[in-house]
Amino acid sequence: MDDYLGLGVALLVGLCLGYFLAKLMQGKTAPVEESPQQKTDWWKIRETLTGTQLQILQYMESKKEASIAELHEQFSFIPDRELYYRLEQICLMDFVTRGRKDGEVNYSLNPDYSATVESDETVMLVEK
Numbered sequence: 001m002d003d004y005l006g007l008g009v010a011l012l013v014g015l016c017l018g019y020f021l022a023k024l025m026q027g028k029t030a031p032v033e034e035s036p037q038q039k040t041d042w043w044k045i046r047e048t049l050t051g052t053q054l055q056i057l058q059y060m061e062s063k064k065e066a067s068i069a070e071l072h073e074q075f076s077f078i079p080d081r082e083l084y085y086r087l088e089q090i091c092l093m094d095f096v097t098r099g100r101k102d103g104e105v106n107y108s109l110n111p112d113y114s115a116t117v118e119s120d121e122t123v124m125l126v127e128k
Contacts, residue, residue, distance in 0.1 A: 042116050045093055053086050060096055060109050061117055068105040
């Protein structure tokens with residue numbers, strides 16, 4: 001019985017010590033600043049898009065936000081699974097973010113990318 005009590009006390013002491021060390025170390029890390037080289041090169045990434053992905057992105061650039069139903073309607077020539085796959089790839093590339101609005105899946109243009117697109121006069125956006 002004494003063995004179990006000693007083991008339990010050692011476990012409790014180890015957990016407490018680990019917790020306090022983690023709390024001490026938590027404030028010790030220096031913030032990472034983004035250098036100019038780390039900034040996203042949207043145009044280089046954009047060049048890697050397939051034709052279908054580029055069509056979807058251009059639609060999102062003009063709309064800024066669209067529900068999955070709107071995208072299904074706009075791109076009805078693309079099978080549902082493929083459309084979802086293309087959208088997920090664009091999300092992973094960080095051009096578009098996915099969320100929920102009014103109980104429906106909603107896609108929005110990434111604000112960082114959107115600011116870049118709007119300031120680039122070589123990109124022609126469709127007016128609403």
